[in-house]
Amino acid sequence: MAVNYQDIITIEPGKRGGKPCIRGMRITVYDVLSYLASGMTYEEVLNDFPYLTQEDILACLSYAADREQKMLIMQA
DSSP states (O other): OOOGOOOOOOOOSSSSGGGGGTTTTTTTTHHHHHHTTOOOOOOHHHHHHHHOHHHHHHHHHHHHHHHHHHHHHHOO
């Protein structure tokens, strides 16, 4: 079951240039996805950023998957 990212991912125009962030903090979805794409494990990300939770990481993945799906629909 996918995480309801709408409760976790926030977008504020004055914060990080309006990029999607986690729970109003300054860490972006892109930051988390980049760490995972570089080969970091969930555990490594959580150890480096103790204020994040596994649910935050899953919300980032869910947000990215949803955004990709919307892009595919728009192109069709």
